Amino acid sequence: MNPLLQVRNLSVHSPLQPILHALSFTLEPGKILAIIGESGSGKSTLALSLMGLLPSGFQPQGEVRLNDKNLLTLTEPQWCQIRGKTFGMVFQEPMSALNPTRRIGAQIEDTLRLHTALTRHEIRTQTHTLMEQVGLLQSGVSEHSYPHQLSGGQRQRALLAMALACRPDLLIADEFTTALDARTRADVMALVHQHTAMHRMAVLMISHDLGLVRHHADNVLVLKDGICVEQGPTASIFDAPAHPYTQALLAMSLHSAAHTPLTRLPVYTVPA
Numbered sequence: 001m002n003p004l005l006q007v008r009n010l011s012v013h014s015p016l017q018p019i020l021h022a023l024s025f026t027l028e029p030g031k032i033l034a035i036i037g038e039s040g041s042g043k044s045t046l047a048l049s050l051m052g053l054l055p056s057g058f059q060p061q062g063e064v065r066l067n068d069k070n071l072l073t074l075t076e077p078q079w080c081q082i083r084g085k086t087f088g089m090v091f092q093e094p095m096s097a098l099n100p101t102r103r104i105g106a107q108i109e110d111t112l113r114l115h116t117a118l119t120r121h122e123i124r125t126q127t128h129t130l131m132e133q134v135g136l137l138q139s140g141v142s143e144h145s146y147p148h149q150l151s152g153g154q155r156q157r158a159l160l161a162m163a164l165a166c167r168p169d170l171l172i173a174d175e176f177t178t179a180l181d182a183r184t185r186a187d188v189m190a191l192v193h194q195h196t197a198m199h200r201m202a203v204l205m206i207s208h209d210l211g212l213v214r215h216h217a218d219n220v221l222v223l224k225d226g227i228c229v230e231q232g233p234t235a236s237i238f239d240a241p242a243h244p245y246t247q248a249l250l251a252m253s254l255h256s257a258a259h260t261p262l263t264r265l266p267v268y269t270v271p272a
């Protein structure tokens with residue numbers, strides 16, 4: 001199958017230091033790729049560079065091809081056309097992505113109005129369906145609710161509804177299940193899987209929750225200090241991690257799951 005996303009030798013420099021070092025990977029339609037690594041390893045910088053949202057002064061180099069278009073050469077107006085329609089995004093902190101002055105229903109409708117040719121009536125119906133699919137209506141949130149009236153998990157679900165509204169080819173999800181309880185997490189992951197199966201949506205998922213990754217991802221890429229130390233099918237990474245850093249990361253996650261004392265990850269220098 002042809003990859004949807006092809007990243008070749010992607011490096012990102014901040015004004016102070018290099019953040020990502022020559023990352024290469026592919027993501028096929030309908031597949032879930034998880035990016036794992038310690039805090040500060042560059043996961044969010046990778047997500048932001050794929051979406052053209054790097055902080056000012058950050059310089060990306062290399063190639064990020066989506067459907068054979070190099071995203072790194074796009075102008076801001078071109079980015080605006082594909083964000084929301086081709087890309088859906090959900091972040092760790094949903095409040096920063098929601099407009100506090102607009103009702104939730106109106107914000108989902110805005111996404112549909114901007115990126116589809118649906119009629120007003122169709123947009124209303126579709127918004128209602130999306131809010132039901134992400135479990136907002138069932139939890140007492142209506143189209144008329146404002147973001148500040150929602151819990152963190154409900155805001156996260158509202159953001160997921162907006163991200164999935166236009167049936168994107170690629171969903172970029174940065175720690176988006178962190179604020180969700182176990183039941184809601186299972187529900188939203190089921191919805192994500194429904195989109196991967198029915199619409200062949202690909203997902204790039206960033207998570208510290210290795211249990212979630214193991215259960216849901218098809219492939220895993222392990223980042224350490226901006227370097228990919230290992231990547232491959234989820235089962236191989238979890239059952240037979242080849243790299244000492246991956247082994248330490250998984251062992252630490254097991255310790256934490258068993259509530260035994262944590263040990264620091266060993267200092268490991270990745271060969272250049």
Ligand SMILES: Nc1ncnc2c1ncn2[C@@H]1O[C@H](COP(=O)(O)OP(=O)(O)OP(=O)(O)O)[C@@H](O)[C@H]1O
Nearest residue numbers: 014019037038039040041042043044045046055208
């Ligand atoms: N706006 C910024 N300005 C300068 N440096 C930054 C900025 N954002 C991130 N960095 C640096 O880039 C590196 C990678 O950060 P990044 O947020 O991508 O890591 P991460 O793996 O997503 O971390 P976490 O798991 O804590 O979210 C860190 O050294 C961080 O200090």
